[in-house]
Amino acid sequence: MESAAQIRERLVAAFPGASVEVVVNPGPAAQDSLLLGPDRARAIAEFLRDDPVLRLDFCSNVTGVDWPAREARPGCLEVVYHLYSMARKHGPVILRQRTADRADQVSVPSLTPVWRSCEFQEREVFDLFGVVFPGHPDLRRILMWDGFKDHPLRKDYVEPDDYEWEPTAHGEVLAKARRHQAAAGEGPGP
């Protein structure tokens, strides 16, 4: 199976002007990934699925990653796709799509029309990360209830103050309990 770099050459050749970069994976697993720009993402995805050499017809895993802003790089929400081929029995080819930022421009083109397995998983990324997927047939929250406002899997998610007295509170749990008591102004728990 070709490496990420070779696939990138073929993609750039097939789609002139599309932004495809290789994201190197430093770990021993050495699974490098391809970062796709939003404009040609769905076309590239269809190409990867229908290409006779690759035939990546199975999108095994779709998940989100939250990269808050750090000094070196601006913050963004990332969606990772792991593609395999059931016909050729090879893989994974990993695609990455990044949103412009974490506040308002959080949309990434949906790949559900290409692979049906993205339907529920993209809904989960929308539910837990807040990434909007234009082109998704039924974009609703899937795990949290519809009235829920925030996105729990973001790094800056603040848990609701559903305080319960814990007899063995220590470390971070103790700090949270103190914050709650300070806010509520009552004494220490029963």
Add this chain to the structure above:
Amino acid sequence: MIGTGLLKGLAVTARNFAGSFHDPKRFVTTQYPEERTKLPEAYRNFPFLVSESADDPMGTLRCVACQICEKECPPQCILIEKSSDKKPDANGRMQLYPKIFDIDTAVCMSCQICVEVCPFDAIKMDQVFEIAATDRFTGLILDRQALAKPDSYFHQIRPTEAAEVEGRLAEGRRAAQEKARAAAAKAAPAAPAEPPAAPSAEAAKPPRPPA
């Protein structure tokens, strides 16, 4: 012919019905309170603290309050408060001991990670599963008194593991005594003794600051 599959099925149930009267393989229920199944030695439920001797459990706790298990416990259900003074442990070295050692059995999922990470073999998994409490909050918190059980009890419920732990501790104790004797021999003629040897058992890594 249409009925053969159904008849074969009826034959299977009839065989099981008849078998349940004479064939132990086809009658598998143990009448719990009267008969009891023998628990395998590896069976684990909530943890307990190992104390060297049965008559003075609080005095001879193996635990030195190093709080490694408190940090490594996934649901964070152990609370340890170190003592201010020290007391001699099995090897005669002065060690801290836990003034407070609470385990909230409502939260503990008996995953025995605390046993794995404890460098002093001070906490082991118990095999008591008939537990009832009248109060959901304070009733389910086991403090030092409730947790402490003698080493003999540990030998009784887990013979092979206890024997292996005993071997290690004895070997560690012997190493500590030789080191102490060597240190004493060197200290007598020469300069004051170097700092006491590392605690027993394999060289415990210094407790890691909480990440």
Add this chain to the structure above:
Amino acid sequence: MSLSPSPLFSAPGPQVRAVSDEFHGDLLEVSMGPHHPSTHGVFRMMATLDGETVVKLKPVFGYLHRNHEKIGEGTSYLGSMPYTDRLDYLCSMTNNWAYALAVESLSGQAVPERAQYLRVILAELTRLLNHTCLAGFLLQDCGASGTPLMYAFREREKILDLFESLSGSRMMCNYQRFGGCRTDAPPGWLEAAAALVGGYGAFLDEYEALLTGNEILMARTQGVGRLPAALAISAGVTGPMLRAAGVDYDLRKVDGYGFYPRFEFRVPLGAHGDTYDRYMVRVLEMRESIGILQQALRGIPAGPIMDPKARLRGFRAKPGEAYGRIEGPKGEIGFFLISEGGPNPYRYRVRPPSFINLTILEDLCLGHSIADTVVILGSIDIVLGEVDR
């Protein structure tokens, strides 16, 4: 008595399906679940019925959601291992193995031979346990009053006794570690496992005599919930459901992880992709698992069960990411880990097979009666701990 549509029904359902959404006078909206005897847990199906046939079916999850992945990011690598038992609580050994495999590929650790053999033995025992229970639950959904389920649970108890004497707990084993297994098999364990596997063939013959030729079961399952191969591949369906649709894709052969290439076994394939094929493929897979177990129990070498260099406490993976997956009894269970060098994973993602296999639940149920939706859901084999995470 006006049947006012509740807000959930009027949610913008997909227009892509054949049925238009505006409300017919005579359609009956029935909510099956989350408190329903045959939904295998807290799972809800908003079914719109025209008489008895299903016209629209919206699955609703999330009742058991506890954000397992956020907990994974807040706990150390070792601390997440007992939580993986709680994902698919019927197959805790395979969940542990998938997580251990992902962390080992993240940190590049090697696993000694005996541990690899033990892992294969435990995974195949879990497959036996899961497929036997599935056949029991499927018959329970078809209405057999508990007899096949009790036979399945009788065999399952024997396997759980083996797990208990090895790992200490019947269902929450927390047994695998990064670089091997936690404890070695106690004396007599391998002989007991061999005895169990020896007797399992006879149990399967009796089980098949009760079920496979049963005309009522054939009538209730053949031709029901037919899954075309192309839709199965596109919808990311994996495991026995995919092979029942005729697609030859078994991770034990494709990835060749663990020591599976050393064992000789076949992969059964269905032709029609309906509920009966899903049941039969699982039964045939059990027979193959018995073969694998016999070969593994014969060939297991002595030796260490833990990589000596493996560090238990304070394990830190080098920065990078890894996606490890294995062929769990329900399908491909995978763990995607991103590490930034800290003791906790930066991103901890579980690829749940039963959650993704549910994508095509509506496609299978359209046009069938409400009694069939229960059987189809039973044949998809979902566990809500894994679906909701």
Add this chain to the structure above:
Amino acid sequence: MIPGAPTGDTLLERAPVLLRDWLVGFLPGPARWAAGSLLMIVAILAVFGTLFAFLTLAERKILARVQNRPGPNRTGWFGLLQPFADGVKMLTKEDIVPRAADPVLHFLAPVALIAFSLLTFAVIPYGRHLVPVDLDSSILYFFAAGTATELAVFMAGWASHNKFALLAAMRALAQLISYELPLLLSVVPVVLATGTLSATGVVAAQSGWKWDLVPRWVVFTPWGAAGFVIFMISALAESNRSPFDLPEAESELIAGHLTEYSGFKYALFFMAEYFGMCALSGMAVTLFLGGWHAPLPLLEFIPSYVWFAVKLLALLLGFIWIRATLPRLRIDQLTRLAWKFLVPLALVNLATAAFWSLSAPWPGPLQLLRWAVALGLVAGPFLLLSRGLTAGLRPRVYRYA
């Protein structure tokens, strides 16, 4: 032996009748008849009430033994007090009537169900002298009373104002009506052969043994065996028992038409189901298994009601055995089985019974021809129709990758 009484009329045989005459003797003339029939009603209720109680226990014990577990054995010796424990539980459970339900119908459904199923016990001949009411057309009366239970089931489903109950009520109607036909059609040949509509007449026609070995029961004739099988399958469906327990299919409709019932009303539904099962088995024994006749002449000394009880219990255990094994049919398969399989078979069975009774006087060797033709008439349509019913349903062969 009482002189002049027909053989087999031992003291034990007449004991219940003598007891009744002695008790009734204390009352003045006109009240005797009323007291007699009241006593009979009490006897039937007592016998079938305790039979219902211990049948629930027997069902749970047999189901348990089939599943390799002991079944209830904590209440009393071997669990014998379990039915009474259930009874107390049912009485003390709160009886919830949903606000949206129609209170009158909701209350009437179990009452009507119990009343109709009890009516059917009046005409079954339990023993040589134990016939509560000896009507000339008791079979007609039995099935007329039996079919009224469908109304009560639908009443229960409709009155609970619950979607699942509504679905179940529809299913119940479809099932009970479509199985009424094969039930009756399988009884018509018996009436044709015995020439009488009264249950006692049918039992009398089945008395005696051929070569002192084979009793002249209807079930030992080719059309009788086929009729018995059709009757039993339909009886299973009429009493909502296992392969046909669609109305209260737990896995689909929670508890079907029983969803909104709790407490004693719920228990009444089950009592009615068991009464229905006992009544239908009683009628099957009467029509096909020679009522209270002993299977062999030398067993004649055992009282007749004991033989009736043995046969009844055998059939009831068969019901339980089938419930322990078979999964449930879907509603369309169930009705297809009735209309496309059982009804045609029952009609053909009618023809074989007619041929059988016409060809009765044929001389010796022709008897073999008579048997051959009758067996052919029974087996032929069965094989033809079953091929159509299970078109395409067979265990499959699988390939390996």
